[in-house]
Amino acid sequence: MNVVQHSEEKLRSALVSKLPAVAKLYSDYTEGERRLLEEGLHPGKRGSLFQPITLHSDSDWIVAHPEEPQDFEAFYRDPYRKTPDTGHSTIYIQTIGSFGDVGLQTDRYVEWLRDYCQAFFCGLSVELLPAVSVSETGCSFRVNSSSHNLQILTGDLLRFLGKRKPKDAFCIVGITMIDLYPKDSWNFVFGQASLSDGMGVFSFARYDDHFYSRNYAGRVKKKLQLRQGDYSVFQGYYTPPITSTLLLRSCKTITHETGHMFGIKHCQWMNCVMQGSNHLEESDRRPLDLCPICLHKLQVAGGFKIADRYKALLRWMEDDESQLSEAEGAAAHHSAVHFHKPTEAFNESRLWLRSCLDRLEIS
Template sequence: MKVIQHSVETLQTALISNRQDLVTLYNKYTKNERHLLEEGFHSGQPGSLFQPITVHSDSDWIPAHPEEPQDFESFYRDLYRKTPDASLHTIYIQTIGSFGEVGSQTDQYVEWLRDYCQVFFYGLSVKLLPAVTVAETRCSFRINSNSHNIQIRTRDLLRFLEERKPKDAFCIVGLTMIDLYPKDSWNFVFGEASLSMGMGVFSFARYDDNFYSRSYAGRLQKQLQPKQGDYSVFDDYYTPPISSTLLLRSCKTMTHEIGHMFGIQHCQWLNCVMQGSNHLEESDRRPLDFCPVCLRKIQVAIGFKIAERYQALLQWMEENQSQTSCQSVPLFPKPTETFHTSKLWLRRCLDILQST
């Protein structure tokens, strides 16, 4: 295992910049906000809010995909970064395929994701588009020769999202519980995005702990390639139970990928939700939120108050009981057991931001 430890001077430059106009912009943060952001300079020390990145093997993202680190200045001067404005201010979520029956736990899960996205990108509107079936997308599909699970083609889905994208959309993301592949030569992909078009599609199928098991309920018994155009194969397609782990992984992936829509590249500064990941174990090591450098990027892009965002995130995690139905019957409680570490972390952040 290798720990990537940057010097204080390197992290200062990455966060604040040496450009006087960006230093002036940074100094507009309150004393408490600067205190929080500068906690990153003490990464790796006992009790630090932020930790250095650890590389566990050559299969991890950083050694496998060498990239130029993006500091705040690079992000700020990037001509291609996207900033929400009065006309493009809504994140749209489009579910594709079955997410369970109305009133089921998986149906609620989509609402939980929408609500989480709303507080994570605090200040933007997040809306759910009416659900669509796989047949409506007219996408290609196949049975994976290794897993024998059915897969749908991402590039067809992106084409569909482009046609469906509302005029006021900052971005549109497609979510599905069906496994994905980008082209015939690939085994699978967790998701694919067109950042220039503000679109992405992501599958949470492999976040089910049983996905790789021979007893996985979504595994098709027939190993024959289904006939293209016969979308009946998706009728009553299996949707996994919504565990706390699946919800955590889904929130993490969704916000990571939408973060890219703002022009935020993979983080190489500190442990951060924007780190790249090559496999599930590496993704699970990522925290749920931004490091100080990436937090400054998203804060400048949206313009929220940092304390208000953290408070909204904490409230989402602590609201374990969802809204009740119109018959006043409680629905499924939100499974947030795996968010416990994040709740403690948010409270520590708020202690700094709200100190006198």
């Protein structure tokens, strides 16, 4: 295992920049905010909130896909970077196809994702568009010849999202529980985006713990004959169970991919949700939140107070039926199905957020 280490000087220049006009943005932070951000100058130091990147194999992203690292200055001066403005400040989430058999729980799941994005992209509004079925997108589909599950074509979905994107959108993010493929010759893809058009589509199908098992319930019968345009095969098609791990993986993916819409490239500075990932194990290794350099990028685009964002994220993790109003709480308890937000997998992040808030508030 190799540790990717950068000198303090290099990290400081990646965070602050040597150009006075860019460094000025950093000087606008409060003393507490700078104290927190500067913990990122010593990743891995005892008690630090931030850790260096570790490389576990040649299939890890940084080894397999060498990219130019993007420091804050390169991000800020990128002429193609999109930034929300008053007319385009909403992130829209479009669900495609079923998210489960139990209507109520799946509705809640998508709302949890929305609420999480709302906290993560503090200062912007995040809205759910009315759900659409696979047939409404008119996309092509197939059965994967080796994994035998249904897959839908990303290019068609992006075209659909392009037509669906509201005028006030900063971006539109399509999510689905069905596996994706970008072209016939490819086995699969986790997602595809068009950053210049502010849209992307991502699948959570492979975040199911059983996806790669022989008994995966999303396999279809070998003899099944598909006819393009006949979407009946998607009716009642398997969707992954909504577990805490699935929720954690989905939150990571949707924020990572939406982060790209802001022009934030893959992070090579320290452990960060914006690190590239080549496979599920590497994606699971990534933390849920941003390193200081990527946080500075998002802050400049969103204009929030760092403590407000951490508090909103913490509230999301701690918020459950106990936080509902009395009437909502009573309704939830009396209904046959009582859904609690499965945040067990977020425990480490919850403790981390509390430590971040402590750093910000000590004067």
